Amino acid sequence: MNELPVVVVGAGPAGLSAVARLVERGERPIVLEAGDRAGAAVSQWNYVRLFSKWSELVDPAAARLLEPTGWVRPDGDTYPTGAEWAELYLRPLAEALGDRVRFGARVVGVARRGRDRVVDAGREDEPLTVHVQTSDGEERITARAVIDASGTWGSPNPLGGDGLPAVGEKAAAARINYRVPDLAVERERYAGKRIAVAGSGHSALTALVAFADLAEQEPGTKIVWLLRRGAVGNAFGGGESDQLPARGALGLRAKKAAEAGHIETVTGFRTEVVEQMGDGTLTLESFDGHKIDGIDEVVVLTGFRPDLSWLSEIRLELDPVLQAPTKLAPLIDPNVHSCGTVYPHGEAELRHPEPGVYLVGMKSYGRAPTFLSLTGYEQARSVVAAIAGDHESAGRVELVLPETGVCGGAGVFDAPQEAKSEGGCCGAPESVDVTIGLAPSAR
Secondary structure, three states, rough: OOOOOOOEEEEOHHHHHHHHHHHHOOOEEEEEEOOOOHHHHHHOOOOOOOOOHHHHHHOHHHHHHHHHOOOOOOOOOOOOOOHHHHHHHHHHHHHOOOOOEOOOOOEEEEOOOOOOOOOOOHHHHHOOOEEEEEOOOOEEEOOOEEEEOOOOOOOEEOOOOOOOOOOOOOOHHEEEEOOOOOOOOOOHOOOOEEEEEOOOOOOHOOOOHHHHHHHOOOOOOHHHHHHHOOOOOOOOOOOOHOOOOOHHHHHHHHHHHHOOEEEEEEEOOOOEEEEEEOOOEEEEEEEOOOOEEEOOEEOOOOOOOOOOHHHHHOOEEEOOOOOEEEOOOHHHOOOOOOOOEEEOOOOOOOOOOOOOOOHHHHHHHOOOOOOOHHHHHHHHHHHHHOOOOOOOOOOHOOOOOOOOOOOOOOOOOOOOOOOOOOOOOOOOOOOOOOOOOOOOOHH
16 A cells, blocks of 8 residues: 555645645655646636735745755745746646646546445555546546645635525526636726625625726726625724734725725625526525615625535545534634634544545635635645654644634624624624615715
């Protein structure tokens, strides 16, 4: 078994971090990337600037691998765009790893060799088989371990307020975007239009700021911000208290845009129906019958979820709510952790009943938001140490994460996310009436 390779799924930040660690430990990694380049998912949001500085985006093991190639480390105090992160770090790292990285290789299944998930007999003595689809056909790779770092970018959450597509959502797909728009490319699509933005996370704030700037330049551009929660609360984030300054600055910019009257805010709106009208616009209807008419475009930024379909024959132990590993879920659950308090964690929290199989990076968080690259690098370090048999290193914590210092997260259903406790920021929320209305500044 020890002669077999370790398969890493995904050539993104967490996946390549794991490979760099595997190489340092003398293991035989194979990286399978469905896209045509390293950081293929990152490249799809190339125009968005990260909240983290370069100093927080380069894995130490990857830097040690890159430095002999003549790679120049970017200025650690600057904030790259997705394009810069991919071009200046991820692609050089993949090139340094050489033929260990295979592109155009989509993993469609993982199983224990000769055993489906029901069979106990002889399971621990068999390696894993990774089923791969390429342009040349099907392939099977036998592996001693599999690290799934494929992320969640390909599985955005729908507009529908119950977690499933709203009635008519698929039919209106041409008018709905599930990514932050690149207005340098898509300006004509949105200029002068009435745009609904659904979501309350950092992607939604990014879109609101971009559309508010567009409204300043293009008369007739209107933005309707749809919030499922009952009030805006602290949706703008930690501001100057945020230990990630760029993230705090984004929230302050979004708040300023709302106060300037560019954004009409509708709270407590959980979409049930998307109806295409005769005049070419869309009407959105909530579960409680409220309607928003005259929408030209919808941007849905309600988060992502993991694709677990190709892991159906693997024995995973996942939280029933977040779809994250059961030991990790309590540390990241936004229903509990409303203060950005996520403790550093490693192999022990990521372990599953199936030996040698780990989910790392954004996929390990399931449906939980606010993942940091530093977290993925620490996960990779610990998991690789365990695979290599260095359990002492795997059990150590070598990371201190920034905290926002204010409450946040998805929190309680339709409640404003505000501090209500004595002696801390994470007390029990108060119940509120669910209302539909405009923010005072937008009336």
